[in-house]
Amino acid sequence: MSDLVIRQLSKSFGGVRAVNDVSFAIKRGEFLALIGPNGAGKSTCFNMINGQLQPDSGEIMFEGTPLRGKKPRDIWRLGIGRTFQVAATFNSMTVIENVQMALISHASQVYRLWKPARALHRERALELLAQVGMQDAADRPSRELAYGDVKRVELAIALANEPRLLLMDEPTAGMAPKERNDLIALVKRLVIERGISVLFTEHSMDVVFAFADRIIVLARGKLIADGDARSIRDNPQVQEVYFGTGKTFKAEARS
Amino acid sequence: MITARTLGLVAAAGAWALTIGHGAQAQDTIKIGELNSYKTQTAFLDPYKKGWELAIEEINAKGGVLGKKLEVISRDDGSSPGDAVRVAEELVTREGVNILAGTFLSNTGLAVTEFAGKKKVFFLAAEPLTDKITWQNGNRYTFRLRATTYMQVAMLVPEALAAKKKRWALVYPNYEYGQAAAATFKEMMKAKQPDIEFVTEQAPPLGKVDAGAVVQAIDDAKPDAIFNVLFGADFAKLVREGGTRGVFKDRTVVSVLSGEPEYLDPVKEEAPVGWIVTGYPWDKIKIPEHQTFLAAYQKKYNDYPRLGSIVGYATMKSLAAGIAKAGSTDTEKLITAFRGLAVDGPFGPFTYRASDHQATAGAFVGKIALENGKGTMTDIKYVDGASVLPSDDEVKKLRPAAE
Amino acid sequence: MNLNAFVFQAVNGLSSASGLFLVAVGLSLIFGVTRIVNIAHGSLYMLGTYIAYSVATKLGGALGFWGGIVLTAILVGILGAIIEVLLLRRIYRAPELFQLLATFALVLVFNDAALWIWGPEDLLGPRAPGLTGSIELLGRRLPTYDIFLIVVGPAVLLLLHMALSKTRFGRLMRAATQDREMVGALGVNQAMLFTGVFALGAMLAGLGGALQIAREPATLTTDLNVIGDAFVVVVVGGMGSITGAYVAAVLIAEVKALCIALGIVDFGLFTVNFSKMTLVAEFLVMAIVLITRPYGLLGREQGAVRSVAEPEEPLRPATTATKIGGLIVLFVLIAMPLIAQGSPYTLVLGIDVLIAILFAASLHFIMGPGGMHSFGHAAYFGLGAYGAALLVKWFAAPMGVALAAAPLVALMGALLFGWFAVRLSGVYLAMLTLAFAQIVWAAVFQWETLTGGSNGVLGVWPSAPFESRPAFYYLTLALAALGVFLIRRFLFAPFGYAMRAGRDSPLRAEAIGLDVKRIHWLAFAIAGCICGVAGGLFAFAKGSISPETIAVSRSIDGLVMVLLGGLQTLSGPIVGASVFAVLQDSVMRSTEYWRALLGGVILLLVLAFPAGIVGGLAKLFARRKAAS
Known part of the structure; x- marks a missing residue:
């Protein structure tokens, strides 16, 4: 059974078809990369799945529930977590409070006015931070963290509602190569441990080819390839849209 | 933040405490x-x-x-x-x-x-x-x-009646003073001159009259006479716009307080000659x-x-x-x-x-005139307040709260 | 009323529109680039009228008048540059809106300066040489100066348009309006850009003022009369859009002209005097525009301005020291009637301070942790005050009932207005709250039979056992302390965290399942409700209330208190309100020029504590701690 099924998804902005009749599916526990050159429609596609944009046509089903027309917060409640391209945490809170906030929301305790929030779900928040290796920074203000650490905290926040699907928009953007590999390795490990499916977009080809179970490629809004690392690498159409020739592409892939 | 908070509060309390102990002193x-x-x-x-x-x-x-x-x-x-x-x-x-x-x-x-x-x-x-x-x-x-407002209006009503005009336009600032003056004027005029018509009422916000539009609206209502309660900057704007647009020409204007130097002096040589006003012609008394x-x-x-x-x-x-x-x-x-x-x-x-x-x-009632490039009043007479106030019996009814 | 009359009034409206446009366009440019809410813009306009008057009367003739207008624009522009360089430049890194406090201080200083220089009397300038007459149009006389003004507005619009698109400075300005950080990143000298923009904006204000001297006297109330209109035009048009400002000016001027032209209309069952609507017409227009178009007529959604200020510290629960400190303060307050036995006025002032604290704390609740800058918080204060007072007046309600009703009435208002307001953000939200407050104010002001109109409601005195001053003081203290305690409690509870989450990153908050709008709506309601208590207490403390309890100046006082204390700390509003109330009381007594003095003191505080008093002290302590 597939966790997420996307059928004939389309979206236009002022006459430009950003996403054009795209269909794909993610199987449970799959680590799926969505790649494509700039302007290919990755982010648009992503934002339609997480509810920030409404598609013009097409269908998005998660475990049999249609997502179209749902708000981001409702989609989250269905068990879909996400991280942002530009990492966003709550700057006026400590690291652990960021995670606690998500746990409080998950437990539907947001409208409570009396009991102090800092006592709620602290244990569980520490556990989550420990999983991403951030337990030592729990009580630091989140605004003081290095960018790579913010990404880790975001991951902990995204895991707070025990999602079955994780959407990650360029999770390693703005990170050094070493950090990138560490973060994706961490995600991969958590995914395997928990049986979560992941859909992520990524610019870094080494990350994609090293970790993704499967890769789909968008170009000018259309899905042009779908397969494992080898078949994508060898796909002439993909090489074409990326670089005209395949040379540099292969060179980078080997690095 | 912690100590600072305390300190801030103490400082505030201290500033406040300075006001203490400054009681009344011996009365000489x-x-x-x-x-x-x-x-x-x-x-x-x-x-x-x-x-x-x-x-x-x-x-x-x-x-x-x-x-x-x-x-x-x-x-x-x-x-x-x-x-x-x-x-x-x-x-x-x-x-x-x-x-x-x-x-x-x-x-x-x-x-x-x-x-x-x-x-x-x-x-x-x-x-x-x-x-x-x-x-x-x-x-x-x-x-x-x-x-009072009532007295100021009452002093002007005999003059307004004497003008024998049928169609009146009213302009007053939109707050209690203006409203009360207009209401009193209407009531008193109607009592003495039953066929009177009030053709328009303009009530601009105090200090913010859009004078051009207001005088134009008055003009369009084709009144024979105008009762004005605007004062201060509103009065100056009204006078200037009305003058430029010729709205006051051949019309009787009765205006409260406009003869007071505070309001008349700023319009200088544009003082609206002939307006019947209450005021203070300091050089004529x-x-x-x-x-x-x-x-x-x-x-x-x-x-x-x-x-x-x-x-x-x-x-x-x-x-x-x-x-x-x-x-x-x-x-x-x-x-x-x-x-x-x-x-x-x-x-x-x-x-x-x-x-x-x-x-x-009381106050002085007269007509605005221009002398040496400055507004003043002519035909002045002092109206004693006692002559326009209601009788003691009448005011008793008006003062429910007082002993 | 015939068609000609309406057409003619529409033409009249165009000349008023030019006036409105000139006041607003400078403000729009300044806000677009620097994001400063320049309350002193009306003061610059007022100075324009005075300076132009002086030049016109001293020099005389055509040169005095027309040359004076040019000279005035230049002088006021220079003044704007000086303000930017000497004052605002020092506080760009302060938390957002803090610059508002500085410009508020300038309003006070400039007003007293004008009084000192030009005296108290209204000064009516000469008519415009060459344009003193009128022409015949539709059987009516249209002053030639009005025709001149009708042309001036679009001409200035066109010139600005060309300047913005053809010059490098103009292109930078447009770029900065869209993305301030980007311009900084491109290596543009941001300081020069800001100075230039501020000078240009001030120059336009000066020009607008100077052009009015042929129509209205220079008077000391111009500054505040004008600033509200200017903001309305800017917001209705869309922040930073100069064409929008012109369209908005025309829209508002025409609505007003229509109201005036309609005059009294008989609807059979009732008659309406439409000319009275001019009191609030612009705010009605603004509310409707903002509800239907959240970024004004021609405005675009603004890219989020990442705050240049240091972000807020995480909330820490009170340490023992804080708790002890708080208890000491509370104890002093409780003992105050004994301490101050020889000086009963202390309690009078104390009651006012406590009410101010409750007012400011409730405003801070939505402004600080909620990130919703309400410019109309007086609405809920006024609703509370009137709710209580009208119950006493019409139903002879006992004080307990009236005081209980105060927060409920305010809550109703806050629920209604908040529902619309939270759909907006930033300055648009601020202006919509202001519009609502003005609408409430106008309703109270106009509904004479119910509310007593401008005179208000009299005879609202505390009943037994709170008749004595100490007893009422204790009541006020108890309610203020309870209010502050509740606010603190809410902020430490999940709800308060969710509020801050929604402010820090609305996208992230939605992505973890938070309904940010709903949370902020409820926060708005809570703030309104608590503010209503302050309003109710105020009515009983004074024995009478009038529409002034809802006026813009009260809303601004609230902003000043919150910003003065420090937006980013919980005790900020408490300290800010105390300092402001005590300061105002003592300054008002000490000199004739108390406004200038108050403005001067605020300026000093602004420069000394760019994070507010509490924020500044906290930093000082933190630094010392780090050093030791």
Whole structure:
């Protein structure tokens, strides 16, 4: 059974078809990369799945529930977590409070006015931070963290509602190569441990080819390839849209 | 943040504590607490202050009252009723005064009236025009000097009737003073001239008249005559726009307060000649009381008095006369003394009526004229306030709250 | 009323529109680039009228008038540059909106300066040489100066348009309006750009003022009369859009002209005097525009301005020291009636301070942690005050009932207005709250039979056992302490965290399941409710209330208190309100020029504590701690 099924998804902005009749599916526990050159429609596609944009046509089903027309917060409640391209945490809170906030929301305790929030779900928040290796920074203000650490905290926040699907928009953007590999390795490990499916977009080809179970490629809004690392690498159409020739592409892939 | 928070609070409390322990001192003077909207009504209240300072100087030069000098503790009332009540309380509790005087705006005047009634403090409302201070909301502790809205209108109604015009347009600032003046005018005119028509009413916001549009709307209603209650900057705008557009040509205009130098002087050579107004033609009043006042004022300030000067001067003269008559500053004795108190003001003698605590000080009615490039009044006559006030029996009904 | 009359009034409206446009366009440019809410813009306009008057009367003739207008624009522009360099430049890194406090201080200083220089009397300038007459149009006389003004507005619009698109400075300005950080990143000298923009904006204000001297006198109330209109035009048009400002000016001027032209209309059952609507017409227009178009007529959604200020510290629960400190303060307050036995005024002032604290704390609740800058918080204060006072007036309600009703009435208002307001953000939200407050104010002001109109409601005194001053003081203290305690409690509870989450990052908050709008709506309601208590207490403390309790100046006082204390700390509003209330009281007593003095003190505080008093002290302590 597939966790997420996307059928004939389309979206236009002022006459430009950003996403054009795209269909794909993610199987449970799959680590799926969505790649494509700039302007290919990755982010648009992503934002339609997480509810920030409404598609013009097409269908998005998660475990049999249609997502179209749902708000981001409702989609989250269905068990879909996400991280942002530009990492966003709550700057006026400590690291652990960021995670606690998500746990409080998950437990539907947001409208409570009396009991102090800092006592709620602290244990569980520490556990989550420990999983991403951030337990030592729990009580630091989140605004003081290095960018790579913010990404880790975001991951902990995204895991707070025990999602079955994780959407990650360029999770390693703005990170050094070493950090990138560490973060994706961490995600991969958590995914395997928990049986979560992941859909992520990524610019870094080494990350994609090293970790993704499967890769789909968008170009000018259309899905042009779908397969494992080898078949994508060898796909002439993909090489074409990326670089005209395949040379540099292969060179980078080997690095 | 923690210690700072504490410290901040302590600092604030400390600043506050500074105000403690500054109670009333021994009385070798008679203290009068005065409060007014000095910061927002400067054109009127600057001369007003000069007026009462002159009066105090004269009174104290003659040895004061009851052998004690008068001391005025003057405050800005913040131009708002809330602040005015706090200032009044400050004067009473901190400065230890038991006589309050002043206020300009109707709502601050009423708020202090209410305060005076509740806290049993003597209050002489100097300038606020609203009828409610002496009628609907009047109380035994409050007296008022200035001729009221009702009186100002009533002084002009005979002139308006004499013009024998059928179609009237009204223009007034959109707040209580303007509304009350317009309502009184309509009621009085209708009673005497049943076929009168009010063809339009323009009520622009105070201080923000869109004069061009307003005079045009008046013109379009084709009135024979106009009744105006705008004053201050609104009046200047109205005069200029109406002049340019020829709206006042061949029309009778009856206008409240427009003969007061505060409002007439700014329009200079554009003074709307022929308007029938209440006002203060300071250079035309020949009675000896005014001559003396004028000479003293000009000597002290090297400037001519405005109507505010008269009000300020008469306020302190009234208080001096009242305290002298009471033989004490005791509130109850003051009230008794003020009921029927006769005072000599720059406009001649007037009294505080026992029935509604309103002074019978009147105003000058005349026509605006242009002399030496400046607005003034001609055909002036002094209308005694007593002649336009309702009878004692009538006002009794109007004062439900007062004893 | 015939068609000609309406057409003619529409033409009239165009000349008023030019006036409105000139006041607003400078403000729009300044806000677009620097994001400063320049309250002193009306003061610059007012100075324009005074300076132009002086030049016109001193020099006389055509040169005096027309040359004076040019000279005035230049002088006021220079003044703007000086303000930017000497004052605002020092506080760009302060938390957002803090610059508002500085410009508020300038309003006070400039007003007293004008009084000192030009005296109290209104000064009507000469008519415009060459344009004193009128022409015949539709059987009516249209002043030639009005025709001139009708042309001036679009001409200035066109010139600005060309300047913005053709010059490098103009292109930078447009770029900065869209993305301030980007311009900084491109290596543009941001300081010069800001100075230039501020000078240009001030110059336009000066020009607008100077052009009015042929129509209206220079008067000391102009500053505040004008600033509200200017903001309305800017917001209705869309922040930073100069064409929008012109369209908005025309829209508002025409609505007003229509109201005036309609005059009294008889609807059979009732008659309406439409000319009275001019009191609030612009705010009605603004509310409708903002509800239907959240970024004004021609405005675009603004890229989020990342705050240049240091972000807020995480909330820490009170340490023992804080708790002890708080208890000491509370104890002093409780003992105050005994301490101050010799000086009963202390309690009078104390009651005012406590009410101010409750007012400011409730405003801070939505402004700080909620990130919703309400410019109309007086609405809920006024609703509370009137709710209580009208119950006493019409139903002779006992004080307990009236005081209980105050927060409920305010809550109703806050629920209604908040529902619309939270759909907006930033300055648009601020202006919509202001519009609502003005509408409430106008309703209270106009509904004479119910509310007593401008005179208000009298005779609202505390009943037994709270008649004595100490007793009422204790009541106020108890309610203020309870209110502050509740606010603190809410902020430490999940709800308060969710509020801050929604402010820090609305996208992230939605992505973890938070309904940010709903949370902020409820926060708005809570703030309104608590503010209503302050309003109710105020009515009983004063014995009477008037529409002034809802006026813009009260809303601004609230902003000043919150910003003065420090937006980013919980005790900020408490300290800010105390300092402001005590300061105002003592300053008002000490000099005739108390406004200038108050403004001066605020300026000093602004420069000394760019994070507010509490924020500044906290930093000082933190630094010392780090050093030791």
